[in-house]
Amino acid sequence: MSLIIITIIISNCSSFLQIPVTEAELLGAPLFTGATLDTAWSRRCDDLARAIQRLTSIGAQDALILLRASFSRVQYLLRYSPSVDNSALQRFDELLRSAVGRITISALSDIQWFQASLPIKLGGLGVRRVTSLAIPAYLASAASTLTLQDHILALCPSANDASFEDYLSRWSSSFGAPAVPWPSKQSVCDRPGLQADCARVEASVADATQKARYLASMAPHSGDWLLALPITMCGLRLDDEAVRVAVGARLGLSLCVPHRCNCGAEVDAEARHATVCKKAPGRMARHQALNDVVCRAFISTGIPASKEPAGLCTRDGKRPDGLSLIPWQNGKPLAWDVTVGATLAELYVEAAARESGAVAEQAEQRKVEKYRDAFRNYCFQPIAVENLGAMNSSAVDFINTLGRRISSVSEEDK
Numbered sequence: 001m002s003l004i005i006i007t008i009i010i011s012n013c014s015s016f017l018q019i020p021v022t023e024a025e026l027l028g029a030p031l032f033t034g035a036t037l038d039t040a041w042s043r044r045c046d047d048l049a050r051a052i053q054r055l056t057s058i059g060a061q062d063a064l065i066l067l068r069a070s071f072s073r074v075q076y077l078l079r080y081s082p083s084v085d086n087s088a089l090q091r092f093d094e095l096l097r098s099a100v101g102r103i104t105i106s107a108l109s110d111i112q113w114f115q116a117s118l119p120i121k122l123g124g125l126g127v128r129r130v131t132s133l134a135i136p137a138y139l140a141s142a143a144s145t146l147t148l149q150d151h152i153l154a155l156c157p158s159a160n161d162a163s164f165e166d167y168l169s170r171w172s173s174s175f176g177a178p179a180v181p182w183p184s185k186q187s188v189c190d191r192p193g194l195q196a197d198c199a200r201v202e203a204s205v206a207d208a209t210q211k212a213r214y215l216a217s218m219a220p221h222s223g224d225w226l227l228a229l230p231i232t233m234c235g236l237r238l239d240d241e242a243v244r245v246a247v248g249a250r251l252g253l254s255l256c257v258p259h260r261c262n263c264g265a266e267v268d269a270e271a272r273h274a275t276v277c278k279k280a281p282g283r284m285a286r287h288q289a290l291n292d293v294v295c296r297a298f299i300s301t302g303i304p305a306s307k308e309p310a311g312l313c314t315r316d317g318k319r320p321d322g323l324s325l326i327p328w329q330n331g332k333p334l335a336w337d338v339t340v341g342a343t344l345a346e347l348y349v350e351a352a353a354r355e356s357g358a359v360a361e362q363a364e365q366r367k368v369e370k371y372r373d374a375f376r377n378y379c380f381q382p383i384a385v386e387n388l389g390a391m392n393s394s395a396v397d398f399i400n401t402l403g404r405r406i407s408s409v410s411e412e413d414k
Helices: 002-013 035-055 060-069 072-080 088-104 110-116 130-144 146-152 162-175 186-203 208-217 240-251 283-300 349-354 358-371 393-410
Strands: 305-307 322-324 334-341 379-386
Touching (some): 035 060, 035 088, 060 088, 072 130, 130 162, 130 186, 208 240, 283 379, 283 393, 334 358, 358 379, 379 393
Antiparallel strands (some): 305 322, 322 334
């Protein structure tokens, strides 16, 4: 019986395919550097190049979302294959840069691409560079499986992961001694590198305008439009020109050819004058759109509301943008007023360069002073939004409250 079993085992083993160790893969991820890993990265680059050709045939907002989502195809390789020194990583990053440029019809400088590759909450577009993630991704993956590796290699206690030791040494030389035990979360390993990248972008800032723009890009919620799904029925779809301008304003790209405005003012390549021009045709439409959003949010909570209520005005005859028709808090209805400030306007740019959201906070104070005496019997909420995305802090709290009430009424998670 034993002879039969041995014969069967030998027969089955003889059919196994023998390959060199350097060509070994585990669940599709090469385990060592060499031709197999080179081929894997070459395929990822070819896939991305082919995808870029197709992304240009769809809307810019959809294309940006898909470009960020496509990163998951290489995250697996970064975490489980020693890819740090592979030359294809640089090619992959160059393809990402060209993709952003083609989607937004822009030419990114080196520092603009550097900012674009930062996470959205740090002022970027969330299109991460694989060269910056290769070491943190591999170290986090290796650290999270150290216990399992020890069990598997119990018979070979002297075996070491040479790639792990090498990458850990490189990381330590740049950011200091690691924590003990080594963190297994990629975000923790990535954080020092992101801080260094942010410092590099900030060091490139040459004047107050650039400083104000960069701070505004990192303001809470200023990049939420990049995360919104392009659902037309919900009013969340942006046209290609809106995406181009939004990305350009965030990164400081050239938006137009310098020219003279109809009002007589000079317009620079970044089109900053467009945000303050009294003759700009879209100013009132954008203001009304913001006001409509707030009014619809009230109605969604089950609270009837009226825009520009008659009979409720200041001494100069100006009315707030809206009023709830039933009490909001402490037996008082709520009146709100929407205003939009230009972050880079000459009057505000110095304050915006000192603190993110300063323009919105100043606008809030002006609204409070304006309506202080007229609305003593009402709750009053100013909603100040900067054209680069920052909002006054009380408006953020107010919108969060509206969201919770909508969630409660609809019985859906926020």
